[in-house]
Amino acid sequence: MTINGNNDGLSRRDLIINSGKAAAGAAILSIGALNAVKTADAYEYASTFKYEKLDPHEVGQVTYENYFKRWCTSSVIAGFVEALKKKVGSSWKDFPIDAYRWGHGGMAGWGALCGTMPGAGVIIGLVTKNTDTAEEMTNDLAFYYSYTELPDFEPSKIIKAQIKHMTIAGTPVCHISVGRWMRAEGVAFLTDQRAERCARLAANIAMETTKMLNAWVDGKYAPKHQPLYNVASNGITSQNNCKDCHGQYVPSPNKTYETLKK
Amino acid sequence: MTINGNNDGLSRRDLIINSGKAAAGAAILSIGALNAVKTADAYEYASTFKYEKLDPHEVGQVTYENYFKRWCTSSVIAGFVEALKKKVGSSWKDFPIDAYRWGHGGMAGWGALCGTMPGAGVIIGLVTKNTDTAEEMTNDLAFYYSYTELPDFEPSKIIKAQIKHMTIAGTPVCHISVGRWMRAEGVAFLTDQRAERCARLAANIAMETTKMLNAWVDGKYAPKHQPLYNVASNGITSQNNCKDCHGQYVPSPNKTYETLKK
Numbered sequence: 324m325t326i327n328g329n330n331d332g333l334s335r336r337d338l339i340i341n342s343g344k345a346a347a348g349a350a351i352l353s354i355g356a357l358n359a360v361k362t363a364d365a366y367e368y369a370s371t372f373k374y375e376k377l378d379p380h381e382v383g384q385v386t387y388e389n390y391f392k393r394w395c396t397s398s399v400i401a402g403f404v405e406a407l408k409k410k411v412g413s414s415w416k417d418f419p420i421d422a423y424r425w426g427h428g429g430m431a432g433w434g435a436l437c438g439t440m441p442g443a444g445v446i447i448g449l450v451t452k453n454t455d456t457a458e459e460m461t462n463d464l465a466f467y468y469s470y471t472e473l474p475d476f477e478p479s480k481i482i483k484a485q486i487k488h489m490t491i492a493g494t495p496v497c498h499i500s501v502g503r504w505m506r507a508e509g510v511a512f513l514t515d516q517r518a519e520r521c522a523r524l525a526a527n528i529a530m531e532t533t534k535m536l537n538a539w540v541d542g543k544y545a546p547k548h549q550p551l552y553n554v555a556s557n558g559i560t561s562q563n564n565c566k567d568c569h570g571q572y573v574p575s576p577n578k579t580y581e582t583l584k585k
Numbered sequence: 586m587t588i589n590g591n592n593d594g595l596s597r598r599d600l601i602i603n604s605g606k607a608a609a610g611a612a613i614l615s616i617g618a619l620n621a622v623k624t625a626d627a628y629e630y631a632s633t634f635k636y637e638k639l640d641p642h643e644v645g646q647v648t649y650e651n652y653f654k655r656w657c658t659s660s661v662i663a664g665f666v667e668a669l670k671k672k673v674g675s676s677w678k679d680f681p682i683d684a685y686r687w688g689h690g691g692m693a694g695w696g697a698l699c700g701t702m703p704g705a706g707v708i709i710g711l712v713t714k715n716t717d718t719a720e721e722m723t724n725d726l727a728f729y730y731s732y733t734e735l736p737d738f739e740p741s742k743i744i745k746a747q748i749k750h751m752t753i754a755g756t757p758v759c760h761i762s763v764g765r766w767m768r769a770e771g772v773a774f775l776t777d778q779r780a781e782r783c784a785r786l787a788a789n790i791a792m793e794t795t796k797m798l799n800a801w802v803d804g805k806y807a808p809k810h811q812p813l814y815n816v817a818s819n820g821i822t823s824q825n826n827c828k829d830c831h832g833q834y835v836p837s838p839n840k841t842y843e844t845l846k847k
Contacts, residue, residue, distance in 0.1 A: 422719070423710050428822035430703070448685050452684075462695075494697075560696035
């Protein structure tokens with residue numbers, strides 16, 4: 324497993340090419356150490372936020388409508404909070420929905436994690452109150468986001484534009500996900516169509532989250548996927564589709580990237 | 586600007602190669618539409634969470650210590666909450682620190698956005714109460730994260746391991762950031778050294794956030810960077826360093842990735 328050695332000059336390509344070798348190690352680790360990573364530290368925590376079963380399409384519709392003002396992260400939160408304010412009340416009543424708007428566009432437009440994911444994560448984390456459950460549910464949600472043709476949400480009334488395509492993002496990374504859809508649809512980022520797509524996608528994520536939380540509150544939620552780290556073969560926090568983004572690219576070892584600590 | 590046309594078969598490489606052309610369009614847009622994106626929708630929002638000036642190193646130290654139980658996202662939150670519980674009280678007293686733990690490892694280990702960023706973002710969003718301010722501050726923090734040699738935090742007592750290297754991540758993306766550091770240090774992910782690095786990095790992010798919030802509460806915070814989208818030349822939510830990850834890679838147009846909506 325080359326990543327254990329002294330590999331100062333090891334390129335990302337080496338890491339990717341060697342992932343087959345690392346896989347063997349990871350497979351062994353997944354039985355022992357990696358499962359330990361998942362479960363050993365799991366614990367319950369207190370939170371004043373309660374959940375009651377909601378109608379997935381209603382949550383999706385409110386999310387969709389909120390997107391055009393609040394963008395991805397806060398629109399997913401709004402979908403839940405508007406409903407839970409009425410149904411549960413208490414802590415949800417003064418929930419600061421917009422305090423999470425910075426999550427949009429992969430964090431302030433940096434294009435990293437799609438903002439719908441932390442939006443859903445905030446709700447999941449607040450209501451499930453168990454680190455393992457929140458981990459399992461956000462992991463399932465990332466699989467749903469990455470490997471489902473989206474968006475298939477149909478708004479009751481289209482706000483911005485007709486759109487033609489659904490795409491499989493292959494990742495929860497914002498700029499890859501939206502870029503693949505833009506390429507399919509043939510439109511630029513600052514278009515009504517792209518906004519419409521992200522609004523419907525946010526609705527889909529809110530709906531899927533609602534379904535998981537509804538099952539959970541009934542004691543029927545069972546995770547659909549292994550934690551990514553248990554099945555990952557890269558020895559790092561990542562998906563297994565390295566070449567999907569990185570291809571054959573060999574980044575030249577750049578010594579300006581690293582300095583010794585004092 | 587090819588991304589406006591009908592480009593069903595347009596590859597990511599085309600998008601990247603054409604970014605120069607797109608830049609001209611983006612430069613024009615940045616004066617008009619893109620600035621409008623930033624400011625037109627900005628608004629104040631209510632939140633019961635108050636901030637008082639904190640000692641950056643103390644926040645960093647608590648973050649560092651919490652990392653080994655709570656991982657990146659919740660450890661940054663703990664750094665603030667533990668201090669604000671004592672100094673401000675009220676809403677901070679029953680803050681569910683662990684409700685955000687799923688943000689670790691780029692979201693449940695998926696390697697997307699470094700978990701320290703949403704950790705800091707949660708605090709920034711809750712206390713600044715203005716969508717523009719939260720946007721500016723999280724943007725500045727992403728620049729700090731991406732283009733500073735880190736970690737340079739020195740714990741009062743080392744918990745896990747001595748580490749030798751600092752690296753410039755070039756991005757707030759988890760697996761790139763930690764991968765570059767692992768390559769420099771020559772260690773694998775499941776090592777005491779890597780855990781130590783992420784704990785110190787979390788401390789650095791918490792400290793930088795403290796400094797910004799301290800300036801803000803004194804009315805002295807001024808953003809250091811343009812919103813990325815205003816300076817971006819890619820017509821999408823991303824940094825401008827496309828080739829840093831994608832290189833010369835040409836993804837083959839994969840029709841299974843896209844389907845027409847009913």
